[in-house]
Amino acid sequence: MQKMPQWAEVVLVPLISLFLAAILSALVILGIGEDPIEAVNLMITGALGSTYGWGYTLYYATNFMFTGLAVAVAYHAGLFNIGGEGQATLGGLGVALVCLMLPWPHWSLALIAAILGSALFGAFWAMIPGYLQARRGSHIVITTIMFNFIAAALMNYVLVNMLRPAGSMDPATERFPEAVHLPSLHDVLAVFGINFSKAAPANVSLLIAMIACLLVWILIWRTRLGYEIRSFGKSESAARYAGIAPARITIITMLLSGALAGCMAINNVMGEAERLVLNAVEGAGFIGIAVALMGRSHPFGVFLAAILFGFLYQGGAELALWTSIPRELIVVIQALVILFTGALDNMVRAPLEKVFLAMRRAPKSERKTQAAE
Amino acid sequence: MTFKQKFLGSAAALALSAGAALAEPALIFDLGGKFDKSFNEAAFNGATRWAEETGNNFREIELQSEAQREQALRRFAEAGNNPIVMAGFAFADALGQVAADYPDTRFTIIDMVVDAPNVRSVVFNxxxxxxxxxxxxxxxxxxxxxxxxxxxxxxxxxxxxxxxxxxxxxxxxxxxxxxxxxxxxxxxxxxxxxxxxxxxxxxxxxxxxxxxxxxxxxxxxxxxxxxxxxxxxxxxxxxxxxxxxxxxxxxxKRVDNAVHQAFTDGAEMETGFQVMGLANGGVGYAMDEHNEAxxxxxxxxxxxxxxxxxxxxxxxxxxxxxxxxxxxxxx
The missing domain is CATH 3.40.50.2300 (Response regulator)
Structure with a gap:
């Protein structure tokens, strides 16, 4: 039995969590002697008040959609993939190799190849923990987080010793050729006569991310594989009884999850930086966990949560630019939102469920007394 | 002091600084953060010295991520901050992209050479x-x-x-x-x-x-x-x-002098290549009461x-x- 209606589950719980986080953040801002209302204003106008702000918000949101979907897909199979960071790092390597090694005539061809490259590298990085979980029983949480460190070390080696152009001090690849430059939202929307900021990094990857949301929805709820993944996630023994091979589902799910995380690289590496730098992922892999939790592992929820976190990131950057709120405090504010929407979810959910149950019981008992009469 | 007083005071300060934002110089620190007791802090000290001497304000930001390099440059340039000084060689790529879009803004980069007509590149011996x-x-x-x-x-x-x-x-x-x-x-x-x-x-x-x-x-x-x-x-x-x-x-390494100089020269600064060596006080060794013995x-x-x-x-x-x-x- 559902304890509360769907709309409360999807809308009310996250909104109340968000509200609580906002109140605590306001207190923290007050505590250091800044004006919280001014800060909120700055965040909203900075992130949503101009096409420039939207451009950055959507750019960050694109990253979070990919990593959020990666966590969500694995979650449906009962696997907690916290290696999105490492998988996206490897995805970046895939994109860089595709863009640098071959002379591409047009960006669209390069984009298709880059999606394949990044997905392949990301999937590979998730496959090893997936295999270890399926065949050796090594817990996926432990292995995926360890693979984040291995990915960082590997990237360090590759960039410093192999891909760094001669004479450069920065551990980064050379710039990708002009031909693989992805059209920004400015270029895309100009076709429809909409004037979008030219400076913002949001690009066609946003559309790819939205298509990915749709594909994940189809996969999970409209295909046989998705059904197998969900039944495996709900109960492994029941799935086994129904003839679903646990090892196969574990590995396939991790491949899909890693591929989605890896695809993030088409946005940050190919779309924004146009070269591969160290630590290009910048924590988006971990934000993906919060995004998936907040979106209740539903692709549309992930889409909305990703935009919320994009707003927090861009709004936070604006705060750092125009106030004297130190950058550490901006991380605190972001962390409070993650804490309330992700970790402390039950704190809001449990009382809310009680309220709804109480509301439901009341009319029922009335009906009973009516029937008795 | 109560919260309310703090709150009102800072609101007033914010309102004041918002009015004077035009043509303020800006300083961007590298990822190490401004209180690293070393390179970034030297840049901060130079800017503070300038602010104390002239009574003017300057904008500053400590970056959180790589993507913010270009973002911070563009935001400051679009807000009319001039000149914009950045501490660190890692800004070279972002500045190379941005400088041409804001021909009327003067940029100063420390520790790296960026060849653009509106950029001053300061390197030290x-x-x-x-x-x-x-x-x-x-x-x-x-x-x-x-x-x-x-x-x-x-x-x-x-x-x-x-x-x-x-x-x-x-x-x-x-x-x-x-x-x-x-x-x-x-x-x-x-x-x-x-x-x-x-x-x-x-x-x-x-x-x-x-x-x-x-x-x-x-x-x-x-x-x-x-x-x-x-x-x-x-x-x-x-x-x-x-x-x-x-x-x-x-x-x-007188990063503080380089920042101070850039702020003093202001929006009309000479651009190009600048070498700070022993001859012009760009580098040297420190003597004070702590090491004279x-x-x-x-x-x-x-x-x-x-x-x-x-x-x-x-x-x-x-x-x-x-x-x-x-x-x-x-x-």
Whole structure:
């Protein structure tokens, strides 16, 4: 039995969590002697008040959609993939190799190849923990987080010793050729006569991310594989009884999850930086966990949560630019939102469920007394 | 003071600063953060000195992520901040992209050269300053072995090491220079624990003076050197005060002067290539009450003599970055 209606589950719980986080953040801002209302204003106008702000918000949101979907897909199979960071790092390597090694005539061809490259590298990085979980029983949480460190070390080696152009001090690849430059939202929307900021990094990857949301929805709820993944996630023994091979589902799910995380690289590496730098992922892999939790592992929820976190990131950057709120405090504010929407979810959910149950019981008992009469 | 008073005060301050935002200069710190006691802090000090002298304000931001480099540059440029100064070679790529879009804004980049008509590139002759502190290290050393601990292994830091080694050898041709780098990534700028480990390793190899050119990592080097009762040499800012009587001197890289100069020149600054060396006070060694007992008259006169010879061109210190090699030190 559902304890509360769907709309409360999807809308009310996250909104109340968000509200609580906002109140605590306001207190923290007050505590250091800044004006919280001014800060909120700055965040909203900075992130949503101009096409420039939207451009950055959507750019960050694109990253979070990919990593959020990666966590969500694995979650449906009962696997907690916290290696999105490492998988996206490897995805970046895939994109860089595709863009640098071959002379591409047009960006669209390069984009298709880059999606394949990044997905392949990301999937590979998730496959090893997936295999270890399926065949050796090594817990996926432990292995995926360890693979984040291995990915960082590997990237360090590759960039410093192999891909760094001669004479450069920065551990980064050379710039990708002009031909693989992805059209920004400015270029895309100009076709429809909409004037979008030219400076913002949001690009066609946003559309790819939205298509990915749709594909994940189809996969999970409209295909046989998705059904197998969900039944495996709900109960492994029941799935086994129904003839679903646990090892196969574990590995396939991790491949899909890693591929989605890896695809993030088409946005940050190919779309924004146009070269591969160290630590290009910048924590988006971990934000993906919060995004998936907040979106209740539903692709549309992930889409909305990703935009919320994009707003927090861009709004936070604006705060750092125009106030004297130190950058550490901006991380605190972001962390409070993650804490309330992700970790402390039950704190809001449990009382809310009680309220709804109480509301439901009341009319029922009335009906009973009516029937008795 | 109550919360409410604080709240009103800051709101008023915000309103005031918002009105005066036009044409304020701006300073962008690198990922190390502005209170690294070294490079970024030197930049911050220069800007603060300018603000105190003129009574004007400046904008500043500590970056959180790589994507913000370009974002911060564009935001400041679009808001009319002029000039915009950035501390660190890692800005070169972003500035190369941005500079042409804002032809009326003047940019200053420190430690790197960006070739654009509205950019001033400030580079320092770190090898000259390092040469001087190398001489002092060799004179202060009793074991004949001195150490060098670099941050990230990049040509710029090798330039420090090479100048230092040349100074050491100029005083004592038989001296041994032990050189280590903390890492190969930007994380090496802020790893005091590893700096401490490297210092211990160098002490076990006989080093009794260590020179840290490692940003925030140097804090660990200086701490361990003081704990183990050997001498250390600070870098960028004057770090003598961190452990009075234990820090022989600091190789001053006057990033503060470069920032101060850029802010003073303002929106009309001359752009182009600017070298800050011994001759124009861009580099030097620090003397104050914390290290005067450590520096003998003989040491001081020898170093000052070398300094004037380098300024006049009588001594040339080899610059590692000119040919990616060092005659007296191998990496």
């Amino acid at each position: 770190e090898h000259e300053g390092s040469y001087l502190v190398g001489m002092m290290a060799a004179k202060a050393s009793e074991s004949g072995t001195v150490g060098f601990i670099g941050g990230m292994d990049i040509p710029l830091i090798r330039k420090f090491a090479c100048g230092y080694a040349q100074g050491v050898k100029a005083v004592n041709p038989d001296a041994t220079v032990v050189a280590n780098m903390t890492g190969t990534t930007p994380a090496a700028w802020n790893d005091p624990v590893k700096g401490s480990e490297l210092t211990k390793a160098q002490i076990s190899q006989g080093a009794d003076v260590v020179y840290a050119a490692a940003g925030g990592t140097g804090v660990g080097v200086l701490q361990t050197a003081a704990d183990e009762n050997i001498l250390s040499i600070g870098v960028d800012s004057n770090q003598n005060y961190l452990h009075p009587g234990k820090v022989l001197t600091s190789m001053m 450590l520096v003998s008259e003989d040491m001081k006169s020898a170093v000052d003599d070398a300094a004037s010879k380098i300024s006049s061109g009588e001594i040339t210190v080899h610059d590692y970055m000119s040919d990616d090699s060092c005659p007296v030190l191998s990496f």
